[in-house]
Amino acid sequence: MTVPHVPDVHPAWLPPEAFRAAGARRVLVLGDDSAPAETVRAEVADACERHGGAVAAPGEACDLVLALSSAAGLPAEARALLGPEIGAEGFVLARRDGVTVVLADDPAGLLYGWFEVARLGEAAFGEARPARAHRPALRRRMLDHWDNIDVHPVMGQVERGYSGGSIFWLDGALRADLTRVRAYGRLLAATGVNAVAINNVNVHTAEAHLLTDRLGEVAAVAAELRPYGIRVHLSVNFASPITLGGLDSADPLDEAVREWWTRTTGRVYETIPDFGGYVVKADSEGQPGPFAYGRSHADGANMLADALAPHGGVVFWRAFVYNHRQDWRDRSTDRARAAHDHFAPLDGRFRDNAILQVKYGPMDFQTREPVSPVIAAMPATRLAVELQVTQEYTGQQRHVCYLGPMWSEVLGFRFWGPGERAVADVAAGGGLVAVSNVGDDPYWTGHPLAQANLYAFGRLAWSPELDPAAILDEWIGLTFPGASGLVRDTLHEMMDGSWETYERYTAPLGVGFMVRPGHHYGPDVDGYEYTPWGTYHFADRDGVGVDRTRATGTGYTGQYPAPWSEVYESLAECPDELLLFFHHVPYEHVLQSGVTVVQHIYDTHFAGAEEAAGIRLAWEKLAGSVDPALYARVQERLDEQVRCAEEWRDQVNTYFLRKSGVPDARGRQIY
Ligand code: BDP
Secondary structure, three states, rough: OOOOOOOOOOOOOHHHHHHHHHOEEEEEEEOOHHHHHHHHHHHHHHHHHHHHHHOOOOOOOOOOEEEOOOOOOOOOHHOOOOOOOOOOOOOOEEEEOOOOEEOOHHHHHHHHHHHHHHHHHHHHHOOEEEEEEEOOOEEEEEOOOEEEEEEOOOEEEOOOOOOOOOOOEEEEEEOOOOOOHHHHHHHHHHOOOOOEEOOOOOOHHHHHHOOOHHHHHHHHHHHHHHOOOOOOEOOOOOOOOHHHOOOOOOOOOOOEEEEHHHHHHHHHHHHHHOOOOOEEEEOOOOOOOOHHOOHHHHHHHHHHHHHHHHHOOEEEEOOOOOOOEEEEEEEOOHHHHHHHHHHHHHHHOOOOOOEEEEEEEEEEEEOOOOOOOOHHHHOOOEEEEEEEEOOOOOOOOOOOOOOHHHHHHHHHHOOOOOOOOOOOOOOOOOEEEEEEEOOOOOOOOOOOOHHHHHHHHHHHOOOOOOHHHHHHHHHHHHHOOOOOHHHHHHHHHHHHHHHHHHHOOOOOOOOOOOOOOOOOOOOOOOOOOOOOOOOOOOOOEEEOOOOOOOOOOHHHHOOOOOOHHHHOOOOOOOOOOHHHHHHEEEEEOOOOOOEEHHHHHHHHHHHHHHHHHHHHHHHHOOOOEEEEOHHHHHHHHHHHHHHHHHHHHHHHHHHHHHHHHOOOOOOOOOO
């Protein structure tokens, strides 16, 4: 096992300097012969070789001990930490008498402890630290790749990918050199991610075969990720028994079909004993599913769960199910209601190893949505919350948009009011999942600053209570080692409020979309207005917004428990930022902020575009202080962000000026 360093690829948050503090010390590792423990030994050796430290033998003096609690010959400093169970993937970190100790019950915990030491840098070797247990709050912390083997004529190779091609496949075949996959696993492990699904949820023909005759490719990827404690998952096509197995049905209650899944899954585990499980998008946007046989989603998910159970696998069954062929003239339908309508009645009917994967909002990864009520509605079901790290609707990695604050809000949202359980608590036994934003781009993420989103995802999945601004600083510190205060402060200033900036110049007050159909980049206010997709704003000459109240609208507010059902129902109490998601209001409706809706639209769009220009200006201060190639890449993206923000500003402002006839109170130029 060697630590993967890939030439010509940006090291992201793990540059060699990140290990300077630990690598300059004498380090003792007491692990076992598992893959992650082997990785820790390799990491320590690599860091020590680079930075002048040494690998200590048992009994020798050392500055850092990384040990399994079950290891023989624990030094006294580590023995002192033995006590209550630390638990799966967790570790205890302490510093006493000049020795820093990481103690874990399992090798994965050891690995996470090693990366925590790297994150702390010199601080890990300074003052004494009382013992502190670190444990992941969410059990599964997974990235979904929407990668295809082949290049899709419209979507490219990675669906909604903004960072080049797949890191797994090239020219229709698995890449010959998978070092980069291992380097990716390393980056993810350093944030706490422990699962990856390697292919698109829309499973096309070539990718469907990964389950059977192309399984060797999955095994090869699993071999690269295993050392970093990451389990591989596959997206599978519900119709596989027909398309791959030659059966005439995929009915989940048909014995032959169940038999096929059992056999096929058995073969998967013979090849990949630690395979994680399946991801399924069924009866959604044209994907096959159980509805064709008059069966429920619980029937479908349970069939796969039963096939996986003997091997310890899980099925992530996506709740993103809605009618994408709806009649836009019919105001009684509401896409926001769909997931709850389909799934809430099935609560309690899913197997224990079936995890319902729910998008954070009821629509589709918009810049601002209320938290999906499905998350509150299924107490007897294991749930995972799904986020979109890939910035499909948040600037497509051309715009700076740091999403940590949004995710932190989602995870901390309390459906049942203050003091009650938060979303992160509800999902603790399921997990947090996100669509990955990496590709074969030399910076991994196209926009180098979009790396921060990947980093923040993992950190929040491990510790949802972390402050996203602090995570940002952590990321800056690791990624720009030795950077001056000016560089660090400037990056912070550019990124910390960038989600809200993006929100200001795009669709207003939670109404969503207004993007160009198909690729979803840039403004098109009416782009989806008269289409079958169910993503409307209902702007007319009198007002704008979607009436989702129980009193006069679609009744969606009724899917929330109190107090939110009442808060969202009430025009006076509904938070401004979601007003148009829940209510259709006249343009001169006065927001809680004291300005009218239409004036708010003008103000925020002028402000947002100005802030985008301010972000570019801030970056220009850093010319000469950061790597020139990285500087140029960010600069080119910022030029596009500023251009695009102005385009949004002008289209949205013009549209609402013409619809409403209400001039800007501040007399600014609107076209
Ligand atoms: C939408 C994307 C589409 C995905 C879909 C999904 O536009 O490409 O297939 O989500 O989550 O946001 O399945």
